[in-house]
Amino acid sequence: MKDNGIGRWHALLVSTVVALLALMRGATAAEVAVDPLAATQLPERPGPHWVWVNDIVFNHMADGKAFLLDGDSGSMLGMLSTGFGFGGLVWPKNSSVIYSPEIYFSRGTRGTRTDVVTLYDGRTLAPVTEIEIPPKRVSSIPMLASARLSDDERFLWVYNFTPAQSVTVIDTVSRKSLGEIETAGCALIYPTGPRGFFSLCSDGAALQV
Numbered sequence: 185m186k187d188n189g190i191g192r193w194h195a196l197l198v199s200t201v202v203a204l205l206a207l208m209r210g211a212t213a214a215e216v217a218v219d220p221l222a223a224t225q226l227p228e229r230p231g232p233h234w235v236w237v238n239d240i241v242f243n244h245m246a247d248g249k250a251f252l253l254d255g256d257s258g259s260m261l262g263m264l265s266t267g268f269g270f271g272g273l274v275w276p277k278n279s280s281v282i283y284s285p286e287i288y289f290s291r292g293t294r295g296t297r298t299d300v301v302t303l304y305d306g307r308t309l310a311p312v313t314e315i316e317i318p319p320k321r322v323s324s325i326p327m328l329a330s331a332r333l334s335d336d337e338r339f340l341w342v343y344n345f346t347p348a349q350s351v352t353v354i355d356t357v358s359r360k361s362l363g364e365i366e367t368a369g370c371a372l373i374y375p376t377g378p379r380g381f382f383s384l385c386s387d388g389a390a391l392q393v
Contacts, residue, residue: 225307226252226261230279234261238272238326245269245323246293250284252309262309266302268293269323271330276337276356279306283356285321285331285342301340301354317352317361320344329372336378343373351383351393367391 233255239248248270252262264273267286274283282304290296299321300314322330322345331342333356340354349371350364370383370391383391 226309228307231256236273238270248286264304264309270326271322271324272326272328274331274333274340275306276333281306281312282309283331283333283340285317287319287321287323301342303359313359315354315359315361317342317354318344318364320346320350320352327372329374332373332375332381334379334381335375339379341373341375341381343371345371349383351381365393367393 231254235253235255237251237253239251246268248266248268250264250266250270250273251260253260264282264284266273266284267288269287271285274285275281284302284304286300286302288298288300290298297319299317299319301317302314303312304310305312322343324330324345329343331340333340338356339362340356342352342354344350344352344364349367349369351367351373352364353362354360355362367383369387370385370389372383374382374384376382376392381393383393385391
């Protein structure tokens with residue numbers, strides 16, 4: 185039988201692997217550089233081309249994430265873990281805090297549901313506190329109008345769909361949920377004026393609150 189070269193390549197591959205294993209055995213723990221976890225603060229003022237990117241497609245709905253990217257350098261600056269059916273972040277003009285309406289289930293994808301608005305520090309991205317809200321928050325593709333701040337930033341509004349429609353009102357000063365506004369047949373939140381918003385209705389009209 186003629187040698188087609190496969191045997192020689194196989195022998196060379198085996199000898200290379202054996203040599204690499206021998207080198208690895210000779211390495212000690214002291215020779216391996218330690219790569220410690222480090223927490224860094226973001227600059228006080230966001231960069232001109234920073235952008236939050238939602239990682240939410242249908243095969244990732246149970247484990248939503250938001251990535252902060254610098255459009256100038258192309259680097260990732262941070263990440264938030266945002267729970268089930270992530271819809272998007274909301275932040276005030278001074279970027280001191282980030283509001284994230286989130287959903288969690290006691291068994292991951294089932295069990296007792298808890299809806300919260302998590303407040304993250306705008307520079308460290310560390311969670312500061314949670315505000316529990318009714319377990320009604322809409323689970324949909326990301327939309328800016330699913331949660332918005334009032335123009336004066338006093339209230340955070342979160343759109344609910346069960347399929348009954350309403351808006352949860354959160355006081356950003358006391359950091360408490362104040363209650364709900366029914367918006368039967370009308371969806372989403374479009375701020376207008378210091379403390380008002382429109383919702384779009386199924387008959388083409390706009391509900392003003």
